[in-house]
Amino acid sequence: MKRILLSCSALAVLSLAACGPADAPADSNANQEVAASTETAAAPVYGTFGFDVDGMDASVHAGDDFNQFANGTWLTETEIPGEFSRYGTFSILALEAEEQVQAIIDDAAAEGGETGSNSQLVGDLYASWMNADAIEAAGVAPLQPYLAEIDAVETLDDAAALFNSIHHQSPYGFAVWADPSDPTINALRLFQGGLGLGNRDYYLEDTERFQQYRDGYRNYIIRLHELAGLENGEANADAILALETRIAEAHWTREDSRDVTQTYNVMTMDELDALAPSFNFSEGAQALGLDVENLIVVQPTAIEQTSAIFAETDIDTIKAWMTFHFISDRASWLPAEFDQASFEFFGQTLRGQTEQRPRDRRGVNLVGGALGHAVGQIYVERHFPPSSKTQMEDLVNRLTVAFRGRLEQLEWMDDETREQALTKLSTFEPRIGYPEIWDTYEGLEISADDYFGNRVGMAERGWAEQLEDLANPVDPREWGWPPQIVNASYSPLQNQITFPAGILQAPFFDPNADPALNFGGIGGVIGHEIGHGFDDNGRRYDSEGRLRDWWTEETNSRFEARSSVLAEQYDGFCPIDGMCVSGRLSMGENIGDLGGLQMAYTAWRQYVDEVYGGEAPVIDGLTGDQRFFLGWAQVWRNLYTDDALRAQLVQGPHSPPQYRINGVVRNLDAWYDAFGVTEEHELYLPPEQRVRIW
Template sequence: MGLARDAQMKSLFLHAAVSALALAATSASAEQAAPPAAPAPAKATYGTYGFDTAGMDRSVKPGDDFYDHANGTWAKNTPIPADKSNYGAFTVLEELSQKRTRGILEAAQNDPSSKIGNAYASFMDKAAVEARGLAPLQPWLGEIRDIADRNAYAKVAAKAARQGIGGPFRFYVGQDDKDPETYILSMMQGGLGLPDRDYYLDAGDKMAAIRTAYVAHLEKMLTLAGESGAKARAAALMAFETEVAKVHWTQIDSRDADKTYNKMTLAQLAQSAPGFDFAAYYAANALRPADLLVAQPSAITGEAALIAKAPLQVLKDGLLLSSLHTYADYLPDSIADADFAFYGTTLSGTPQRSERWKQGVDFLKETLGEEVGKVYVAQYFPPETKAAMDDLVKNVLAAMGRRIDALPWMSATAKARAHKKLAAFTPKIGYPDKWRDYAGLEIRRDDLLGNAMRSSAFEFDYNVGKLGKPIYRWEWGMTPMEINAYANFGMVEIVFPAAILQPPFFDPHADPAVNYGGIGAVIGHELSHHFDDQGAKYDETGKLNQWWTDQDVANFKELTGKLVKQYDAYEPFPGSHVKGAFTLGENIGDLGGLAVALDAYHASLKGKKAPVIDGTTGDQRFFLGWAQVWRRNYREANLRQRLVTDPHAPSQYRADIVRNFDSWYGAFKPAPGGKIYLAPKDRVKIW
């Protein structure tokens, strides 16, 4: 998702997709004898109507676990590939996207004038990378080693930020939440090598083991970089990062749009956080912001104080090790394998690195994503699909409007504003109307690391170059090849890249109910994000602005509080629960998205009764379609990491949100007492 704030841009981590409803099933040959023969019916990719019935586990009752009822046999029989931390419907489409992109890049590789071909060639020349060793990175590492004082540290840390290297703080240019027609510099807490503060502070055995492995990893990387005294230096850096973790905000507080909106001048920042030269830090990148937004002020203050008293060598080691981690994939296997052993295997449970061509595809998505995207769209995204998506989005928006009108808890005043917000939406489908220009990015066929570093600087300059300019409303935060979707609060938009428009999310030959349960619910999810516990704080102009009455807010919090408790009760591992408050936005998105999609499906029937297919009703197929897109097997380490860092609940619980829908009970008739059965009074209904 790039440089978007959590409060403004919410990824579905789903796939948005298009609906089959707007596409005709098939066409017959143009030259047919009279009378014309009936065309053979088109076949759905999954099963007879778009759902894989063979993957069901019918021994599991829907009322005990709907996810396993719909997907249990698939889950039992589907291994996770060795280069994956998890595997499911998203991964299948990701692999297809990678293969298609590989074909584009290998063809371009034969053209010496092709920028994407030269970039891919530089990545695939592993022999050259091994032959050069660490030499290409040594000039940069030398700058870190030469840091003589804290003022120099601030300047080099700023340069690291331009190179995409993690440092003490993170910053980027984005919309001002309370003035969405203006760009502003935003900064956030940083400085940790582990994924979150909990990894340093959680007293459990699992986290303790990871901390031990992390220190050993730091020692190994310092040794590989030719540094002396690696053991003591690794321990010192771990001690420093632990203190940084103590001042960091939690994930829950960091997703609060009100708490994280703290506007101040650079002088005020310096006064509130003495111990770090922020003026020198920003000036090193020619940035002299009059104002900036500080997401976690107390964390920035705490970090600055820690930096002021930390040994200079510890600060330098933080930058050095972050540099090795950032650029590990562009360095020899000695570095790349060591980096993966910790971040890939220890943290996520993935046994082995992916094939080099897959890494090369990912590299091109990061460096020249829209340049590749132009070719991808031309080959794999027909105009008919875009038109179908346009129609489906309109259907879902209309359904949302009807649901707003029927809300018992919202005031008439807020309903009127909600309709204004709906009318202001900009759906973006497939690919940007205006493509990025990469003319200023230098790519050399024989310089992989240089390409990566120049690309990071190019992206940085592009981002900070927005200051003082009109909002880039054509801009996308994802490439067309990505299997995902997102909602951007400041832009009042929902965005669906081309590559997600495939089965099981969208299949032009599937039953409409399955498509509404798949991609229709994905569209509804992104739409509902604009009305979740954070998105609802933004008005029809994209401004962070309370547009509800106090009673509306109180009613909403009462409902969302029930959803928090529902998810708090989920326990994937003994003692490890889903965090209902952390995943609340995504859970509201799922709940609202599924409700809106179901209404849109019912409206599409135009008063007729849905046909029974293979013994299933329309509503049954709708909910099965929803469960199917959430097929996913996790490695234990990956799932544990997600519980700490991922604002999305695990896939099983996303599928089981059907327990809140009266229509689901009507469709599957679960008996009271089932494990996911909820009495009518306990079913959460928000949007």
């Protein structure tokens, strides 16, 4: 699969479980050398030993607010740049990667290269985006052939024919992914869709701020009508918003949509046609080049009800809805007024940004995503030394050994389930830094002066690659992400944990830092990704990536009892009046954080015994265990606008960062010992209330 990481509105994307970053410390010998000879070692990126001591707020006791204790001064003194809705460690690393990718793009542009070469594609795609004058000169002319197709629609059958095309808005989405019943083969999935706002909550939440979001959306629809020279903007805006509200009512919640046991529903095309007759799926599948007997319908009742809604909706409303979304989805491909209107709604109103990102920065992210592997090969050569890969492999091994030991001693798991859990752990495949094989871009045509045409071509090629995937077995060597991305992931279908080079930077991983910081930072993230294999969803897949119930009834009940207590804890975290974390929606990430930090701490203590003979040195008045927990807190320091925080709460699945710190450490006995936390402190939980899962 040579996937281009750009999507069009008609296609849904199935994402992997992801946490954010990941990284590792040096191997055991290298760490011993750092510990024994700090005077000759290179300086760490943060502070004197890898932690930003100046960012702490020592006036707050760790037991009252560990996030504030570890990061309080940084949180107080840092302002979110106007072009961001959230800003923290991930943002800082992403900005560094942007600068590095910019240099790669500039070099590619200077090199030129033969048509179809990586340098030509990279240089010309960036040039086409930066050629704002050409985009202005083209105006709305590139839209016209597609808008004419919509204008020619007379019946719902006509509309359904466009739903089942690559370019037009659809009330559902297709994607190709490994089949949970046999993850060696690819399968077609069908998802709910059709909403212009983030998810159903934006239509249904009955609060003043969410009403303001809906009012802003209505104004945005009207504005695009004005810019495109379309009539009946206000009436169409009301009709579109009413239609999407009905669709939202039919949609599954985020909580239900992440439940892998509910979302695996295999149907034949005949059964799908009977379920949703107004969408003409059999005919549409042929038009899309799909030749399948069965497919996986992720949210069947939503598809059924949406089909009924469209059957009851007048054709003019459907055409207005399709027209608006076709333009909105391509606003950044069009003259500046369209782009600005899109930013003012999606960036300012929904996310709280005050400034549009500079065009060149947006272009870097465009190319780094669309041609991520072309850029990534050079990025790895320049910025990811082999020593980092070696050190990361050592840390992953240490975390795996630590978790194996915990599994072997886990008191609530019976031997039958334990045996299969250990088998699953033994088959985990760590992928570090960069892929074994690189995506190629044969046949892709990119012009330096036709950005709209480039995007159309990339969408068509992206779908052709999905069809190619569907016709072939799963290739576990492929990466959906480019190596320069600042994130990490776990794939339950392939039982793979992936740590791209972009995240293997300080403060997540710094080969010159005190090992405690690396164990608490990237070590916790490694544990988090391993933990996804055993969270509320990941645990339902076996060692071969098959969706299968391998738990005994007794052990399953014990797991659910523990995880339900964790959900209750997070349900009580309410960063905005009237809005709280959903413990069920964020369950997988919270289990990953809790289990991951516990794994990392176990590995850290084993390292201390091995390297230091039982007790790590004190550095700047901080014990080894204190530095370990501070390492975890440092990687999650983050600021949000209020609107971005609301979005995080309703869309998840991650808890806001302060709870990824405070909500986790209060369940670990070692944290209490490290910082002298007692029942007098705000975060204190009695031992019997601390959740212990993995």
